[in-house]
Amino acid sequence: MSRFFSSKYAALEPYTPGEQPMDMDRYVKLNTNESPFPPSQKALDYAANNTRTLNLYSDPNSYDLTCAIAKTYGVDKDMVLATNGSDEILNFAFMAFTDQKTPALFADITYGFYPVYAQLNNSAVEIVPLREDFSLNVDDYIGKKGTVFIANPNAPTGTAIPVSEIERLVASDPNRVVVVDEAYVDFGGESSVSLVKKYENVLVCQTFSKSRSFAGGRLGYGIGSKTLISDLNTVKYSTNPYNINSMTSAMGIGILSDPDYTKANCKTIMENRAFTVAGLKKMGFKVLPSSANFIFVSSDRIEGGAYYRSLKEKGVLVRHFDKARISNWCRVSIGTRESMQKYLDVTEQILKERT
Amino acid sequence: MSRFFSSKYAALEPYTPGEQPMDMDRYVKLNTNESPFPPSQKALDYAANNTRTLNLYSDPNSYDLTCAIAKTYGVDKDMVLATNGSDEILNFAFMAFTDQKTPALFADITYGFYPVYAQLNNSAVEIVPLREDFSLNVDDYIGKKGTVFIANPNAPTGTAIPVSEIERLVASDPNRVVVVDEAYVDFGGESSVSLVKKYENVLVCQTFSKSRSFAGGRLGYGIGSKTLISDLNTVKYSTNPYNINSMTSAMGIGILSDPDYTKANCKTIMENRAFTVAGLKKMGFKVLPSSANFIFVSSDRIEGGAYYRSLKEKGVLVRHFDKARISNWCRVSIGTRESMQKYLDVTEQILKERT
Numbered sequence: 007m008s009r010f011f012s013s014k015y016a017a018l019e020p021y022t023p024g025e026q027p028m029d030m031d032r033y034v035k036l037n038t039n040e041s042p043f044p045p046s047q048k049a050l051d052y053a054a055n056n057t058r059t060l061n062l063y064s065d066p067n068s069y070d071l072t073c074a075i076a077k078t079y080g081v082d083k084d085m086v087l088a089t090n091g092s093d094e095i096l097n098f099a100f101m102a103f104t105d106q107k108t109p110a111l112f113a114d115i116t117y118g119f120y121p122v123y124a125q126l127n128n129s130a131v132e133i134v135p136l137r138e139d140f141s142l143n144v145d146d147y148i149g150k151k152g153t154v155f156i157a158n159p160n161a162p163t164g165t166a167i168p169v170s171e172i173e174r175l176v177a178s179d180p181n182r183v184v185v186v187d188e189a190y191v192d193f194g195g196e197s198s199v200s201l202v203k204k205y206e207n208v209l210v211c212q213t214f215s216k217s218r219s220f221a222g223g224r225l226g227y228g229i230g231s232k233t234l235i236s237d238l239n240t241v242k243y244s245t246n247p248y249n250i251n252s253m254t255s256a257m258g259i260g261i262l263s264d265p266d267y268t269k270a271n272c273k274t275i276m277e278n279r280a281f282t283v284a285g286l287k288k289m290g291f292k293v294l295p296s297s298a299n300f301i302f303v304s305s306d307r308i309e310g311g312a313y314y315r316s317l318k319e320k321g322v323l324v325r326h327f328d329k330a331r332i333s334n335w336c337r338v339s340i341g342t343r344e345s346m347q348k349y350l351d352v353t354e355q356i357l358k359e360r361t
Numbered sequence: 362m363s364r365f366f367s368s369k370y371a372a373l374e375p376y377t378p379g380e381q382p383m384d385m386d387r388y389v390k391l392n393t394n395e396s397p398f399p400p401s402q403k404a405l406d407y408a409a410n411n412t413r414t415l416n417l418y419s420d421p422n423s424y425d426l427t428c429a430i431a432k433t434y435g436v437d438k439d440m441v442l443a444t445n446g447s448d449e450i451l452n453f454a455f456m457a458f459t460d461q462k463t464p465a466l467f468a469d470i471t472y473g474f475y476p477v478y479a480q481l482n483n484s485a486v487e488i489v490p491l492r493e494d495f496s497l498n499v500d501d502y503i504g505k506k507g508t509v510f511i512a513n514p515n516a517p518t519g520t521a522i523p524v525s526e527i528e529r530l531v532a533s534d535p536n537r538v539v540v541v542d543e544a545y546v547d548f549g550g551e552s553s554v555s556l557v558k559k560y561e562n563v564l565v566c567q568t569f570s571k572s573r574s575f576a577g578g579r580l581g582y583g584i585g586s587k588t589l590i591s592d593l594n595t596v597k598y599s600t601n602p603y604n605i606n607s608m609t610s611a612m613g614i615g616i617l618s619d620p621d622y623t624k625a626n627c628k629t630i631m632e633n634r635a636f637t638v639a640g641l642k643k644m645g646f647k648v649l650p651s652s653a654n655f656i657f658v659s660s661d662r663i664e665g666g667a668y669y670r671s672l673k674e675k676g677v678l679v680r681h682f683d684k685a686r687i688s689n690w691c692r693v694s695i696g697t698r699e700s701m702q703k704y705l706d707v708t709e710q711i712l713k714e715r716t
Contacts, residue, residue: 007595008588010538010562012460020598023421041416049415060404060577060612061396063570066378090445093601105367126599183365207365215418222415222607233363240362243375244481246448252577253608257415 014128021122024325034348036339037323039161039190039300041219041275045257046267049220052260058252066247071255074262075227079199084232087239088258090249092189092213092226097123098241099153099209099228103183104129109152113142115332117157117187136160140294140302142167144175157187159195162327162337164296166195173201176208183234185209190298192217192272193279199229206231209238216299217272218261223254275299279340285350289357300339302332307357310334316356322349369483376477379680388678389703391694394516394545394655396574396630400612401622404575407615413607421602426610429617430582434554439587442594443613445604447544447568447581452478453596454508454564454583458538459484464507468497470687472512472542491515495649495657497522499530512542514550517682517692519651521550528556531563538589540564545653547572547627548634554584561586564593571654572627573616578609630654634695640705644712655694657687662712665689671711677704 007015024038058064068088076083089095100123104110109130112120124131134146140163147154154175159166176184176198186198188210201208209230215221228238242249261268279301283293286303294302304310314326314336325337340346362371379393413419423443431438444450455478459465464485467475479486489501495518502509509530514521531539531553541553543565556563564585570576583593597604616623634656638648641658649657659665669681669691680692693704 008592009536010458010589011592011595012457012463014460015457015595015599018595018599020595021602022598023418023602026418026420026422028424035417038418040418043416045415058577060400061398061574062390063378063381063393063395063576064579065381067381069383090601091603093603097600102367102370103365105369108367122599126596181364219416221418221603222413224419224603224606234365237363237366240366240370240373240375241481243377244370244373244477245452246445247376247378248446248448248576248579251579251606251609254606 018125021119033323034345035323037325039339040221042341043219043271045219046261046264048264049257049260053256057256064248064252068250071258074259087235088227091224092211095211095228098238099185100127101241102237103153106130111152112155117161144171148178153183155185159190159297163294163302164298166297169196169198172198176205183207187211189213193299194297202230206233209234225258275340278346282346304335320352322352373480376474389700390678392678392680394694395576397696398574398626400574401616401619403619404612404615408611411611419603419607423605426613429614442590443582446579447566450566450581450583453593454540455482456596457592458508466507467510472516499526503533508538510540514545514652518649518657519653521652524551524553527553531560538562542566544568548654549652557585561588564589580609580613630695633701637701659690675707677707
């Protein structure tokens, strides 16, 4: 940091995205939880016919897109805010609903951006460790003060909790906000969107990056009570009113118009996940129960960092986190059947070479 | 604001974007300084052939785009940061280089987002009023402590100062940052990009939204010393690493590959500006000398707000700011010759109806 940089960020440690190697074609890329399938052809068709002339500003309200999202979930359009990826809605939530007096509460093992957002916004933090088996128990949050951020399914563990548990947490204190980050919900999780009509204090964040194959388009959204969405709009209009470009907006509507394609892809990913888990268990791996498009795996026969490096050497990129509690684990995105077969083959080879 | 909203934003007043009426086709739209021409066809061609598969995340470094911008200006790629519109690079600059100890210094009449960014980031502010004739004199900033934000050309006035004056300001104190917001520089202004190789403390912000006809794509950038860009990258990677979507990135490169098209459009706009100014002066209007794709106009025969409303009633949308010092002025974007003819005709009619 230079002599010009504000001292308020002295302790700021930026988020480290998964590797995006320039020679990506060399790798089976299973490190950033992307979909192996292209976005719906309807996205392209819709964009071709409906993109607002690009010389004009995009609609700051993203009206058509917001209505399409609202319709998809059966909520009012004033209960939806579309953002530049779900990272943006998460940051808006940290901005609006946490500070020094209202800490952010989140797990020790969860999405690595939460502590960065807390630091960026100079918010207090209380870490609530996952249980011994990496499960999240809402009782650990009930009674504590502050805004709760729960990834459900969680990352990088992949484990999920039922909506009834989220509801128990939300209902336990109507004066604090619960943010449910559902980036991975379409791969077997249970969504809490149904709660937003009943409770004023819950915000559900979702994304087009995973099940909808649109990570490159950058589109996410929050669904919550009108109260919360109104606050988040105040933040948005003070940060970047034209946050979504016209092409992404149009393609988002096209993608929502093709739910069968999304469902079919999710089904394939879940089948490939079961196939991969079965293969790993045969080789003695521990695999956490996953409701996401990735699995969290560990073996007594090879340390996590060494496993990650060996896989990379042999052309398979997965993610390893440099954090004591999970240093023996790797997160593996679920891709096509061919990619997962290659991953299993390479894993088998690595284990063989070590014996 | 709800009971959940952080009290740190109690005084936050969001930015109000120019009207984007749903029945836009009814209007000659001269209110948000957009280009009346479509983006270069090369943008579409390039995007069609080079957009990274959309199911994958966009490149967080926007490497190809960053190199293309760097090449355009003859600077190193580490001196460039591409952002989601130039609003994003401006907010990053407020985040990184202003706080309670380092105030933001800017004019009383300038881009309306500066005070919002200052409030959003809880930064101190010192307003430095423009001179009586709406001109900016850098002597009013020299000797003061804090980070300077100068729109050059300024908005909504359209007036510009030479790079020699910016250099005098930058050189006067190497320990404070000067941010030069050049959104409108291509319509007759003088760019300060040449200063970034010589001085560590200057950041130039530009956009694809105006001269490059790409407001709907959302693309801006900062050019500065490696020191400043490195700090700004720390902010970016703590906020939204994948800030630019793949389509916008590819189209940006296509647009940069077609500078003749951009230049020809700027020439047309400047001609239409001269045509419009001549017409207004014939009707007794005061028009500030403009180096931008808009003009700032006022008449003794009709009050600014009434003029704005009468124009809107007759199908011409311009921008009027609810601010005492400029309440008698309107900002009029420069469009096609036909649009400007219509604007002049309607103005003549309005004046006639009042006599």
